[in-house]
Amino acid sequence: MIFEVHNACFRYPQGKRVLSQISFVAKSGEIMSILGSNGAGKTTLLRCMLGLLKWERGETQLDGVPLRKLKYRDVWSKIGYVPQARLNAFTYTALEMALLGRSAHLGLFELPNNDDRQIAREALECVGIAHLQDKLCSRISGGELQMVLIARALATKPQMLILDEPESNLDFRNQATVLETIKNLKAVSGIGSIVNTHYPDHALTISDTALIMQQDGTGVYGAARDVISEPNLAKAFGIDVKIFEYQDDHHRHTCVMPVY
Numbered sequence: 609m610i611f612e613v614h615n616a617c618f619r620y621p622q623g624k625r626v627l628s629q630i631s632f633v634a635k636s637g638e639i640m641s642i643l644g645s646n647g648a649g650k651t652t653l654l655r656c657m658l659g660l661l662k663w664e665r666g667e668t669q670l671d672g673v674p675l676r677k678l679k680y681r682d683v684w685s686k687i688g689y690v691p692q693a694r695l696n697a698f699t700y701t702a703l704e705m706a707l708l709g710r711s712a713h714l715g716l717f718e719l720p721n722n723d724d725r726q727i728a729r730e731a732l733e734c735v736g737i738a739h740l741q742d743k744l745c746s747r748i749s750g751g752e753l754q755m756v757l758i759a760r761a762l763a764t765k766p767q768m769l770i771l772d773e774p775e776s777n778l779d780f781r782n783q784a785t786v787l788e789t790i791k792n793l794k795a796v797s798g799i800g801s802i803v804n805t806h807y808p809d810h811a812l813t814i815s816d817t818a819l820i821m822q823q824d825g826t827g828v829y830g831a832a833r834d835v836i837s838e839p840n841l842a843k844a845f846g847i848d849v850k851i852f853e854y855q856d857d858h859h860r861h862t863c864v865m866p867v868y
Contacts (some may be wrong), residue, residue: 609670609768610672611687611710612631612669612670613630613631613668613669614634615630615665615669616663617664617666618649618652618661618665624784625664627649627652632663632827632829634768634800636800637800638816639791639800639814639816639817640815640818641802641810641815641836641843642805642819643806643808643811643819643844644717645821648822648844650821653804656668658675658683658687658689667833672816681713684712685764685766686766686768687767687768687769688760688761688768689772691757693786694817700745701741701743702748702752702756702759703725705756705759705760706729706732707720707763707828708763709728710727711761728735729761731760732759734759734762734793735755735759735789736755737755737756750778751785754774754775754782755786755789757817758774758789766799768800769790769799771790772804774803775807778827789808790803797852803812807864808849809864811836812836812864814860816831816832817832817835818830818835820840821844822837828840836851836864838850841864847866847867848866849864849865849866849867
């Protein structure tokens with residue numbers, strides 16, 4: 609699947625333009641990161657490109673077809689959306705939450721069947737939390753809830769995931785678990801991801817391509833290791849940065865540090 613945004617602009621009613629001339633291409637089997645400071649329009653971009661907000665100019669395309677011409681079910685049977693995890697008082701169990709991911713494949717009054725439940729169980733198992741299936745989402749940790757939301761998206765059987773800051777508000781271990789899950793889904797199942805993140809070093813670790821949102825609403829897009837550079841990050845975040853690389857016995861690691 610190819611997910612594209614072409615020359616897209618957006619402004620809120622009676623407000624300044626938030627996004628200007630945004631273009632990128634994301635493909636199944638690849639990971640793209642979206643980076644930018646608070647207020648740069650990252651979440652607005654996600655809403656626009658998914659059709660939740662209407663572009664002022666430009667368009668989103670799915671396999672070359674404008675998103676506005678596609679039926680709701682055709683879009684959401686191919687794309688799994690993972691919002692930020694918030695510890696609200698969910699009365700769903702983890703399995704019931706994952707089962708919600710099957711809604712794009714059901715008719716208006718159709719109920720999930722045994723096959724749908726099995727797919728939801730497999731989604732929980734895929735992200736390593738099958739043991740939580742009977743626990744209430746209000747009784748699990750933030751990291752566990754984030755994995756439940758990823759499982760819900762996977763239950764859709766998507767070709768691509770779109771994740772809004774999936775590692776925010778998590779400790780180091782859970783951040784690493786989320787990133788490793790995204791990488792494994794690409795390697796094992798060929799599922800691509802578009803990841804909205806605050807962490808340049810995370811983006812460098814997992815991404816094939818990247819889009820850096822600038823304060824003027826424009827974006828810089830390209831191969832991750834070309835785009836995520838010290839000058840581009842300094843311009844986007846308004847602070848000088850240094851990128852360090854080091855090699856251990858098995859991997860090359862990248863660290864992005866602000867210069868105070």
